Amino acid sequence: MANTNGKTAATVERPSKIGGVATWFDDRLGIATATKKQIRKVFPDHWSFMLGEIALWSFVILLLTGVFLTLWFKPSMGEVTYMGSYDQLRGLEMSEAYASTLHISFDIRGGLLMRQIHHWAAMLFIAAMFVHMMRVFFTGAFRKPRELNWVIGGLLLMLGILEGFAGYSLPDDLLSGTGLRIADGLMKSVPVLGTYVSFFAFGGEFPGDVIIPRLYIVHVLLIPGLLLALIGAHMLLLVYHKHTQWAGPGRTEQNVVGFPMLPVYAAKAGGFFFIVFGATALMGALMEINPVWKYGPYNPAEVTAGSQPDWYMGVAEGLLRIMPGWETHLWGFTISWNIFIPGVVAPGIIFGTVLLYPFIEAWISGDKREHHLLQRPRNAPNRTAFLVAMMTLYGLLWAAGGNDILAVVFNLNLNYITYFMRAAIFILPPLAFIIARRWAISLQRSDEARLLHGYETGVIMRSPDGEYTERHLPISLEESYTLTARDRDHVFELTSGEDENEIPAPHRRRDKLRSRLSRFWYADTIQKPTREEYDEAQHHAEHELALHSGEAHPAEGHQFDGRHDVSGDELRH
């Protein structure tokens, strides 16, 4: 060692080989300081915390299989005559992109498998991001200090969808060309700039011969680079903030309880990577996805029934389908509301809402505390109901995007589905909101009842005057604590409008709105009982039990509730 002064040996023991390597690196990188805390970093254990991991591992699979595909894929729209081994298309003129996709599928061993794994992993990547985001939303994990990580997640989702669309367009088959044509229509609908955007994107008129090479570099370099950087930031923030956890005995806002990174999470998360990869490989082996050879090469005069985008674009497709045909013609200019609203405005609003939601909710609640304990969905009835309403809307639009397939498979009338959806997207989400909200509040009530009055034992008691009651027993201390380990919500109350000098308070109207929203948001929520209420209820329950114990019933109740070990427990006589 360089800094040895010669009086003591540099190392007390002869280092092991690994130790030697580690020392070599630490001398140059200082990794010990950087990693000493991370090696045994604690992660809480819950299945819903692994949903984001599915997305992460799908992304890794996409990188691996994507690199494999680039070894043969030719991102060119130059025309060639296909002479490969797929008979039904041999001798046809087609773009090099499509020909090389066929080449990968039929003349490279494992090529079709890699293509299918890549496509399945892409579908799972975005789907997993969705379910992960839903988990974060339902549990309030986006609250301070994690708002920025939520925003990064939203950007990842948006980029993931763009990345998927770019990839869908690359093989230059009939479906991908149709998708690009629709994208061209969307661009043209932009007021003022539309035609220029379209001509610049396609290098002239649709389809041109540059869009695939351009999308290729976007697909393999630009967006993956951004995704990697944002995923890195996402993970760093996760490490810095430490993971959220569910409330429970010993699990507080000040700590995180779980298993260490090494070895448990290294094995669990690493193992999960292999499972995700294995599952996508099995899907690639058994389920045919995007059979480009059946679609045929892109031809601007051809189209197929069932022309649909991949699932994550289904919502935009549904909106496009059910939108009425509105257009404005003014002073020699055209505004195509029928395309511009569903294709450009609506996605902007949706993503805007997603990115801003944590800030909106924080403004309504006025909550400036840090939150590391998760909320059960029922304990935030309005938030939960809001997401349920959004999921309903999403599902409806999704179904609308596949209305022709629904019509064929379920023998329905295509036009009626469209009419139904036009009304349903305005009626069903509010309905879902109301139902989910009431549902959450009743679950809160039932929690409160359990906490204050105990659980139902199934033992029916008849009192001397003939009244039947069910005997309740108190729940365990652990459960009581878990039920009450949550914050109280505070309704933002409007202070009097004027101070003592009769000068109106600033931001009066804004505060009024906030107070109204806050009342709507929190007024109906059931808050946990105070200590006095709890003690009183406990006292009452004990009294009840004492009363009943005088009555000669052989069972106290716990024998039948299925949650106690009753072996060797004799019924009292």
Next chain:
Amino acid sequence: MRFLSARLSAKRRSPLAGVAVLLMGLLFTGGVYTAFTQLSPASASGSAADDQALVAKGRELFLVGCASCHGRQGEGVVTKDGSQYGPSLVGVGAAAVDFQVGTGRMPLARPGVQADKKPPLYDAEETRALAAYVASLGPGPVIPSASEYSVGNVDNEAVVRGGEFFRTNCTACHNFAGSGGALPGGKHAPKLTGVEPKYIYEAMLTGPQQMPVFSDQVLKPEEKRDIIAYLKSLEEAPSYGGFSMGALGPVSEGLFAWVVGIGGLVCVAVWIAAHTARSKKGSKA
């Protein structure tokens, strides 16, 4: 008959149920009638006398089974409000009859937006007779001969060309894999897989129901045959990538990605995070 009509009316709540029952009844009697009257085996010779006999037999069948909708002379029936009840069959040709009756689409089980494929009610000989009779009403496309639609010995080049014609003329309604597609107002373009080449050919030739006509002058007979050859080659080709999930395109793929992929992986996540069994030792009640 009572049994039949009772079952039908119980099932069909449509106001047209009565008509359907009537139709079925007529068909049934017609069928029994012909079964008893036509005991002599069909002679396949092309002599004029035989043709006459065939037409006469077809006319009898027609009067019993078809005339209620299509008119006694096949001139069609127009309802009081002027809408077409059963279209005129003058000039539709033998090919149209062979397709409609041979695939069971006609006679209709009940009036509706679309006549669907079902087990045929008439046997081959009766269908031939009906076709001969309708052909005698006016000139129209004849039933194609096997040489026109047989795809036994076409070369690969023809299959490739057929694919081009298929994607240009057929996929818009029938889907890229011939899996069928939706049309307005509850109608649909049927599946093309598993359909006999003769019927595919006749459908193109005659344009049954809402399907447009692809006449022989415009879509040449050999081009029709190429389309059929392409379809058959698709059908015979193995499913290279695995289960095709209905060959309906990205919608079913998305569904499977969610149900099988996300569903399965969430189950694994639950397994990973689930607590393992605890030993009884040291545990307390």
Next chain:
Amino acid sequence: MSHDTRSSMPVPGNEDAVAHGGTPAVVGDPIPDPGLSPHQPRPTDVDEAAERRAERQVATFFGLSALFAILFCVAYFAFPLDREQTLLGFSLSNLTLGLSLGLSLLCIGIGAIQWARKLMSDVEIVEMRHAVASSEEDRQDAVAAFNQGVQDSGIGRRPLIRNSLIGAVAMLGLPAIVALRDLGPLPGDKLEHTVWRKGMRIVNDVSGAPIKPDEVEIGQLINAEPSLFFETTPEGDPKVEGVELQQEKAKAAVIVVRMQPKDITPLPSRQNWGVEGILCYSKICTHVGCPISLWEQQSHHLLCPCHQSTFDLADNGKVVFGPANRSLPQLPIGLDSEGYLVALSDFTEPVGPSFWERG
């Protein structure tokens, strides 16, 4: 974490983490935190036989994984990419490669997770959180450092330098935008015109055969193209090919249909746009531009398979359903000297989706 006053054992290597059991009672209302429940051992923790069984189980999975990896290599070389070689109707190569790869990966995953679940320590560890925000001291230090830097630069005292720098950097945005100018040509009037001209024959798509009216039956649909796409120069090269062909096809594709003349209700200006009930329409949807040819010969409706806009071809291509707003453009047609169908002019309006300048 220096303010942490818990007395529990720190976890080696991570002074933030402590073994369970030492959680402080948090002042909680209404019920105080009972603290973590004591750890309960698993069968594998107390029963050596169970432990060995789990060990064998994990090793078996890893062994199986290696076996499947070898099978993958065997399948790679044993099953060539012969299109005829199938198993259960699937490609033999894809199926065997995928199954062996998938199972090999799954076995590693299952083995590793089983190892963690059964054999690795499952004592829960408590790690204390640190404040996310910096300490007040650090904040002040950072602000002081920043102020010192700003002070030293003199940017506040020298507005001339500051403003000219802002101006210079802002100007650099211009080259960044201007340099992208050549992404594509300007639209000009390209979207207004197609290759259709007076007298150009309407020919069958794919085959290029011209069409005579008497070959077209009532209820017929013809997917057609301008004859230009099938013409060749005297040297034998196609007149239009490659990108240009694709671009022109994307605008010029048409469908020819024939209906009963009595069913057709042409606009007064379109009385002579058809030939004996034969009409010709653009194939490009006016919504977002999908090619449409789902024609119902009895209802005369044309459906777009992409978003279900429906046009009535007997009624001048009027929209009867769906998201499209404008009628399908009609191509006026007539007959040439040889009796073939020809265009009488270009389309009289731009085809395809709407755009701002369209009017």
